[in-house]
Amino acid sequence: MSKKTNNIPYRFYLTEEQLPKAWYNLRADMKEAPEPLLNPATLQPATVADISPVFSEELAKQEMDDKTAYFEIPEEVRNVYKIYRPSPLCRAYNLEKALDTPAKIYFKFEGNNTSGSHKLNSAVPQAYYAKQQGLKGLTTETGAGQWGTALSGACAMFNLPLTVYMVKGSYYQKPYRKDVMHTYGAEVIPSPSDTTEAGRRILTEIPETSGSLGCAISEAVEKAVTSEGCRYALGSVMNQVLLHQSIIGLESYTAMELLGEYPDIVIGCAGGGSNLGGLIAPFMRDKIKENKNTRFIAVEPASCPSLTRGRYLYDFCDTGKITPMARMYTLGCGFIPSADHAGGLRYHGMSPVISKLYHDGYMEAVSYKQTAVFDAATYFAKVENILPAPESSHAIRAAIDEALKCKESGEEKTILFGLTGTGYFDMTAYSSYYDGTMKDYIPSDEELEKGFAGIPDIPQNR
Amino acid sequence: MSKKTNNIPYRFYLTEEQLPKAWYNLRADMKEAPEPLLNPATLQPATVADISPVFSEELAKQEMDDKTAYFEIPEEVRNVYKIYRPSPLCRAYNLEKALDTPAKIYFKFEGNNTSGSHKLNSAVPQAYYAKQQGLKGLTTETGAGQWGTALSGACAMFNLPLTVYMVKGSYYQKPYRKDVMHTYGAEVIPSPSDTTEAGRRILTEIPETSGSLGCAISEAVEKAVTSEGCRYALGSVMNQVLLHQSIIGLESYTAMELLGEYPDIVIGCAGGGSNLGGLIAPFMRDKIKENKNTRFIAVEPASCPSLTRGRYLYDFCDTGKITPMARMYTLGCGFIPSADHAGGLRYHGMSPVISKLYHDGYMEAVSYKQTAVFDAATYFAKVENILPAPESSHAIRAAIDEALKCKESGEEKTILFGLTGTGYFDMTAYSSYYDGTMKDYIPSDEELEKGFAGIPDIPQNR
Numbered sequence: 001m002s003k004k005t006n007n008i009p010y011r012f013y014l015t016e017e018q019l020p021k022a023w024y025n026l027r028a029d030m031k032e033a034p035e036p037l038l039n040p041a042t043l044q045p046a047t048v049a050d051i052s053p054v055f056s057e058e059l060a061k062q063e064m065d066d067k068t069a070y071f072e073i074p075e076e077v078r079n080v081y082k083i084y085r086p087s088p089l090c091r092a093y094n095l096e097k098a099l100d101t102p103a104k105i106y107f108k109f110e111g112n113n114t115s116g117s118h119k120l121n122s123a124v125p126q127a128y129y130a131k132q133q134g135l136k137g138l139t140t141e142t143g144a145g146q147w148g149t150a151l152s153g154a155c156a157m158f159n160l161p162l163t164v165y166m167v168k169g170s171y172y173q174k175p176y177r178k179d180v181m182h183t184y185g186a187e188v189i190p191s192p193s194d195t196t197e198a199g200r201r202i203l204t205e206i207p208e209t210s211g212s213l214g215c216a217i218s219e220a221v222e223k224a225v226t227s228e229g230c231r232y233a234l235g236s237v238m239n240q241v242l243l244h245q246s247i248i249g250l251e252s253y254t255a256m257e258l259l260g261e262y263p264d265i266v267i268g269c270a271g272g273g274s275n276l277g278g279l280i281a282p283f284m285r286d287k288i289k290e291n292k293n294t295r296f297i298a299v300e301p302a303s304c305p306s307l308t309r310g311r312y313l314y315d316f317c318d319t320g321k322i323t324p325m326a327r328m329y330t331l332g333c334g335f336i337p338s339a340d341h342a343g344g345l346r347y348h349g350m351s352p353v354i355s356k357l358y359h360d361g362y363m364e365a366v367s368y369k370q371t372a373v374f375d376a377a378t379y380f381a382k383v384e385n386i387l388p389a390p391e392s393s394h395a396i397r398a399a400i401d402e403a404l405k406c407k408e409s410g411e412e413k414t415i416l417f418g419l420t421g422t423g424y425f426d427m428t429a430y431s432s433y434y435d436g437t438m439k440d441y442i443p444s445d446e447e448l449e450k451g452f453a454g455i456p457d458i459p460q461n462r
Numbered sequence: 463m464s465k466k467t468n469n470i471p472y473r474f475y476l477t478e479e480q481l482p483k484a485w486y487n488l489r490a491d492m493k494e495a496p497e498p499l500l501n502p503a504t505l506q507p508a509t510v511a512d513i514s515p516v517f518s519e520e521l522a523k524q525e526m527d528d529k530t531a532y533f534e535i536p537e538e539v540r541n542v543y544k545i546y547r548p549s550p551l552c553r554a555y556n557l558e559k560a561l562d563t564p565a566k567i568y569f570k571f572e573g574n575n576t577s578g579s580h581k582l583n584s585a586v587p588q589a590y591y592a593k594q595q596g597l598k599g600l601t602t603e604t605g606a607g608q609w610g611t612a613l614s615g616a617c618a619m620f621n622l623p624l625t626v627y628m629v630k631g632s633y634y635q636k637p638y639r640k641d642v643m644h645t646y647g648a649e650v651i652p653s654p655s656d657t658t659e660a661g662r663r664i665l666t667e668i669p670e671t672s673g674s675l676g677c678a679i680s681e682a683v684e685k686a687v688t689s690e691g692c693r694y695a696l697g698s699v700m701n702q703v704l705l706h707q708s709i710i711g712l713e714s715y716t717a718m719e720l721l722g723e724y725p726d727i728v729i730g731c732a733g734g735g736s737n738l739g740g741l742i743a744p745f746m747r748d749k750i751k752e753n754k755n756t757r758f759i760a761v762e763p764a765s766c767p768s769l770t771r772g773r774y775l776y777d778f779c780d781t782g783k784i785t786p787m788a789r790m791y792t793l794g795c796g797f798i799p800s801a802d803h804a805g806g807l808r809y810h811g812m813s814p815v816i817s818k819l820y821h822d823g824y825m826e827a828v829s830y831k832q833t834a835v836f837d838a839a840t841y842f843a844k845v846e847n848i849l850p851a852p853e854s855s856h857a858i859r860a861a862i863d864e865a866l867k868c869k870e871s872g873e874e875k876t877i878l879f880g881l882t883g884t885g886y887f888d889m890t891a892y893s894s895y896y897d898g899t900m901k902d903y904i905p906s907d908e909e910l911e912k913g914f915a916g917i918p919d920i921p922q923n924r
Contacts, residue, residue, distance in 0.1 A: 009478035010544035016471035082472035083556070083847050094545070094619075112574045114849045114884070156844040157556075176889035182896055183843050381645050382618040385545050387576045422576070424886045427638035434644055 010093060012255050014086040020250040021073055023243045026281045027066035027353060029288055032360065034066070034239070034352035035327035035460075038314060043458055046324045053225050054232050054323075055240070058129040062240040071243060073125070074132075080124045080157055081247070084113035089255040090419070094383040096403070103406035105399060106263070107419040108252045108279065109386070114180070115150035117389065117421030118275050119235050122244035123147070123154035126233045130160055136229035137161035141191065141216030143170055144344040144391070145177030146421060147235030152184035165191040165199075165219045169210030169339070177425055191216040198222050198320040212336045213347055218320030236272025237317060237326070237351050245278025252416060253282040263294060263416035265402055269394035270298040270307065270365070271344050273351030279418040280363075287362060296363040297402075298354065299394040301373070303341040303441045306331050306350045307358055307365035309448060314458055315349055327460065328355040332451025340441040342370060342429035343390030348451060368397050369440040374433040376400050377423070389421040390429055472555060474717050476548040482712040483535055485705045487524075488743045489815060490531035491750055494822065496701070496814035497789035497922075499525075500776060505920055508786045515687050516694050516785075517702075520591040524702040533705060535587070542586045542619055543709070546575035551717040552881070556845040558865070565868035567861060568725070569881040570714045570741065571848070576642070577612035579851065579883030580737050581697050584706035585609070585616035588695045592622055598691035599623035603653065603678030606806040606853070607632055607639035608883060609697030614646035627653040627661075627681045631672030631801070639887055653678040660684050660782040674798045675809055680782030698734025699779060699788070699813050707740025714878065715744040725756060725878035727864055731856035732760040732769065732827070733806050735813030741880040742825075749824060758825040759864075760816065761856040763835070765803040765903045768793050768812045769820055769827035771910060776920050777811055789922065790817040794913025800903040804832060804891035805852030810913060830859050831902040836895040838862055839885070851883040852891055 027033050036045035052060045062071060073081070092105040110118035130138050138160060142148025148164040155162040164186050171178060171190035178188045191211045192199035198218035202209060209215075217234070224232035235241065256262060266283050268276030276298055286292040298307055306329045315330040317323040330349040337346045350358075357363050370390070377393035379400070380386070388396060399417040406413050423430065432438040489495050498507035514522045524533060535543070554567040572580035592600050600622060604610025610626040617624040626648050633640060633652035640650045653673045654661035660680035664671060671677075679696070686694035697703065718724060728745050730738030738760055748754040760769055768791045777792040779785040792811040799808045812820075819825050832852070839855035841862070842848070850858060861879040868875050885892065894900040 010541075011478070011546075013475040016473070079472075079555075080847075084473075093541075114843070114847055116886075120847075153843075153847050157847060175893070176886070179889040179893045179896070180849060180886075183840055183849060183892060185844065378645055381576070382647065385542075385576055385582075385615050385619060387642060387645060424578075424638070424642075427641040430645060431637070431641045434641070 008091050008259055011088040011090050012259060013088055014251060014255055016082055018254060019078070019081065019086055020247055021078065022070040023073055024246040024250055024281050025065065025069055025071060025243050026246070026284055027239065028069035029285050030356065031288060032356065034356040037324040037326055040316065040321065040325050051324060054221060056129045056133050056135060056231050059126060059240045062243055063238060074128060077125050077128050084120065085247070086251050087112060089252055092384055095380065098383045099400065099403050099407065101403040101407040102410060102412045103403040104412065104414045105403055106414070106416045108248055108416070109419045110248060111386070111419065111422035115146055115153055116424060117146040117150065118245060118248060118278070119147045119150035120153060121247050121278070122235060122241045122274065123150035125244050127151065127154035127158045127160055130231055131158040135231055137163065137227070138231055138233045139163045139165070139220040139224040140233045140235065141165045141213060141220045143167045143213045143346055145170055145174055145425060146344065148188070149177060149180050151233055151235065152181040152186035155186065156184040162186040163223060164188045165193065165216040167191055167211040167213060167216050173428060174425055191219050193219065196222045210339065212319060214319030214333055217318040218322055221318065221322055236274035236347065237349060239353060241274045242277035242351055242353050245274050246281040248275065248278040248418065249281040249283065252279065261414055264413040265295045265297065265415045267297045267299060267395050267398045267402070267415065267417040269345060269391050269418070269420060270300045270350065270354065271391060272347045273354035275418050275420045277351050277353050284357065284362065297398055298358065298363055298365040299398040300365065300367045301341060301345050301394065302367040302369045303443065304331070304337045304346050305367045306348065308367045312355060312359050313460055315455055317349065326352050328352050329358065331448060332453070332455060334453050335451030338441040338443070340439040342432070342438065343426055345391050345394065366398055368394060369442065371433065371438055371440050373397050374430070374438065386419070387423045388419060389423045390426050392420040395419065470553050470721055473550040473552050474721060475550055476713060476717055478544055480716060481540070481543065481548055482709055483540065484532040485535060486708040486712055486743050487527065487531055487533060487705050488708070488746055489528035489701065491747050492818065493750060494818065495528040496818040499786040499788055502778065502783065502787050513786060516683060518591045518595050518597060518693050521588060521702045524705055525700060536590060539587050539590050546582065547709070548713050549574060551714055554846055557842065560845045561862065561865050561869065563865040563869040564872060564874045565865040566874065566876045567865055568876070568878045570710055570878070571881045572710060573848070573881065573884035577608055577615055578886060579608040579612065580707060580710060580740070581609045581612035582616060583709050583740070584697060584703045584736065585612040586619070587706050589613065589616035589620045589622055592693055593620040597693055599625065599689070600693055600695045601625045601627070601682040601686040602695045602697065603627045603675060603682045605629045605632055605675045605808055607636055607887060608806065610650070611639060611642050613695055613697065614643040614648035617648065618646040624648040625685060626650045627655065627678040629653055629673040629675060629678050635890060636887055653681050655681060658684045672801065674781060676781030676795055679780040680784055683780065683784055698736040698809065699811060701815060703736045704739035704813055704815050707736050708743040710737065710740040710880065711743040711745065714741065723876055726875040727757045727759065727877045729759045729761060729857050729860045729864070729877065729879040731807060731853050731880070731882060732762045732812065732816065733853060734809045735816035737880050737882045739813050739815050746819065746824065759860055760820065760825055760827040761860040762827065762829045763803060763807050763856065764829040764831045765905065766793065766799045766808050767829045768810065770829045774817060774821050775922055777917055779811065788814050790814045791820065793910060794915070794917060796915050797913030800905070802901040802903040804894070804900065805888055807853050807856065828860055830856060831904065833895065833900055833902050835859050836892070836900065848881070849885045850881060851885045852888050854882040857881065
């Protein structure tokens with residue numbers, strides 16, 4: 001906590017030379033690593049061999065490795081990163097002024113690439129490793145569309161065919177997203193579809209369904225494991241994804257170091273935990289290894305509150321229950337967020353790394369209703385000129401509230417939050433906020449109970 | 463022309479300290495300045511007093527001043543620029559590799575801000591000067607929506623009310639654009655409307671019209687001059703706009719200097735000429751003052767070919783013939799581009815500065831059919847990951863063709879083009895390109911003749 005200075009630029013970019021050359025694997029420095037994935041057939045810890053039919057080999061290794069602290073970023077991946085990285089570390093001078101807060105507010109802005117979000121950081125290595133392995137293609141799912149767009153772009157860079165199962169509701173509500181993926185050469189299929197067993201089953205049970213992320217995952221995984229030379233790619237939750245996303249935190253860490261700054265509070269929105277896990281990684285390392293008293297805040301929607309209202313147990317990663325099981329804060333793999341919920345952050349579970357850190361008291365979590373989130377989004381847009389994604393706006397909301405607490409207390413805290421992306425493809429949600437048709441939805445305890453139906457009752461500590 | 467080196471970064475950002483502190487007014491260094499605006503009532507050169515009812519005072523002065531080479535950028539404007547500038551100077555290594563060309567291709571990327579384009583560079587000072595003057599509001603028009611979005615964002619920064627007349631066709635085809643402007647607090651009215659005399663007249667004549675940029679300009683100007691304390695803002699064509707946009711060229715110039723580079727060819731898309739005039743300014747200065755043999759290429763759509771098929775004469779800047787007259791390459795203020803034409807670059811005239819330079823042989827101009835432009839856009843998106851705006855893709859098309867000529871000749875030329883913006887709001891056009899419904903339209907000589915009806919026959923050299 002230092003006095004406000006005026007020699008910090010509005011936007012700070014590392015040079016190409018200063019970009020990280022390795023990803024950081026926070027698991028290696030955690031006092032207790034997250035619990036292992038379980039093979040659902042045996043309920044034994046999954047091995048690299050178990051998950052290799054689903055993920056490319058190198059990614060399967062990264063997924064399981066909680067010992068290696070640094071993974072070198074392959075040169076080919078770094079060369080793609082250099083197209084859109086470094087992302088700027090931004091000082092929100094205008095937001096500080098508008099709030100009249102003594103706090104110093106920084107944000108790491110990941111929206112300056114065509115995927116419109118941080119998702120490209122993991123899409124690029126996932127496409128690269130698949131290509132290296134000589135695979136014939138990848139499959140994935142996408143909800144709001146950021147991940148599908150990112151992976152489409154990454155696959156185009158490496159000339160790799162991609163099939164995207166897009167949640168049916170989004171497919172028709174966000175046709176532009178689909179067109180961007182087409183630009184990159186991806187095949188986009190509305191989910192549930194008749195191209196998989198899982199899809200056909202759900203279509204029979206609920207013919208009118210607009211789909212869900214969990215269902216799209218089931219389809220994408222099934223398609224991958226039943227197609228020759230094909231693997232699956234996931235944009236969040238998994239350890240490998242948090243590893244790749246550490247680039248966000250590492251850049252932020254170096255940039256703040258060069259500016260003579262260190263955050264008192266680090267804030268990120270939390271859906272599956274990819275951005276949050278990446279942003280906090282090196283700062284959490286300092287908390288774990290050097291007892292820094294930094295606060296970490298996960299911000300989630302009140303309509304999909306896995307950390308604040310979920311349970312910490314072994315659950316499936318998909319609705320169809322065909323994936324390995326992960327111990328995580330979850331609303332149950334049967335949970336589907338209300339159609340009133342706009343934007344992303346709609347996954348039923350939370351990254352095992354984030355879940356473990358939260359469970360062990362290293363992090364806090366808060367949830368917000370979506371109108372409160374859009375209040376923050378539009379306020380931020382007006383003063384900082386950036387139109388934020390609804391997801392990212394959860395972090396903005398919490399950052400504003402922390403800055404206002406500083407105003408109350410007079411403390412000059414340094415706040416860092418992740419601005420994961422832009423909202424250009426989310427104008428339908430903004431529009432419903434303006435015309436007053438946006439609804440706040442908070443699931444009842446009874447509704448939440450339903451998500452847990454059919455999850456096997458298994459010992460929780462391995 | 464130097465040997466290809468590997469120490470040039472993919473993306474190069476100036477530091478905040480290196481940002482330009484003054485705009486450059488190329489007119490001051492031109493051997494012959496562009497012809498003056500004419501007051502349409504007297505057919506005499508317009509004075510600052512003549513245009514002050516339309517534009518803020520400082521902007522009226524900038525418009526008329528062809529002697530002052532540098533205008534200091536006010537600190538408040540520089541502080542807003544710092545939110546999204548510097549824009550990166552990008553080396554298109556992947557495009558070079560894909561084309562297998564010995565050419566070195568650079569582009570200046572202006573798409574990393576919420577307006578999605580370079581338009582914000584002039585919107586910010588226009589909003590600032592209006593606020594400084596104590597005005598109560600601004601009016602403007604927008605076609606594809608980039609300018610309206612940019613000015614909305616700028617007015618939000620300075621708490622200034624804004625009314626945007628949006629070409630009716632775009633208003634309904636691009637509702638998201640309208641929602642972004644709403645986010646910034648602007649009032650958006652589909653044009654033609656019943657809120658102005660000009661709009662009512664056109665609605666009576668052609669009730670089913672989807673509007674035009676020239677018509678929206680008439681409405682915005684009328685609204686400004688008939689409202690207390692209100693002025694009009696224009697996003698292109700005018701000298702003041704090219705002055706502000708010189709920030710693009712100045713940053714590019716400094717960046718290339720620091721990298722030890724200088725372009726052999728500078729390429730920009732050309733609608734009203736704002737991006738092109740800004741990008742070329744300091745390089746053109748070198749050509750004029752130091753006889754550098756740099757080539758400059760303006761790229762326009764074959765469906766709206768003001769430079770390549772227009773006439774160099776005094777014309778009105780709007781359909782309603784209420785603005786001052788400018789000597790420029792024009793298709794006639796009665797010209798309305800075919801509905802088959804996607805994206806921007808649809809203005810009937812060309813900036814007087816660009817027109818004069820072209821007329822005096824300092825520049826070249828080429829036109830492309832839109833399917834050829836979208837060929838380039840999708841190719842570029844796949845290899846460089848950026849989804850370009852249709853407008854910007856005209857420059858990409860020409861840059862690719864020049865790079866391919868280098869491949870033929872073996873010349874290692876250095877090419878710089880302006881990538882003015884992103885295409886996130888143009889997916890309808892991309893979609894029509896994919897499904898084969900996109901049409902190429904080239905107006906016949908007879909059709910072009912119609913645009914000139916009713917322009918007074920006045921002496922062309924003053």
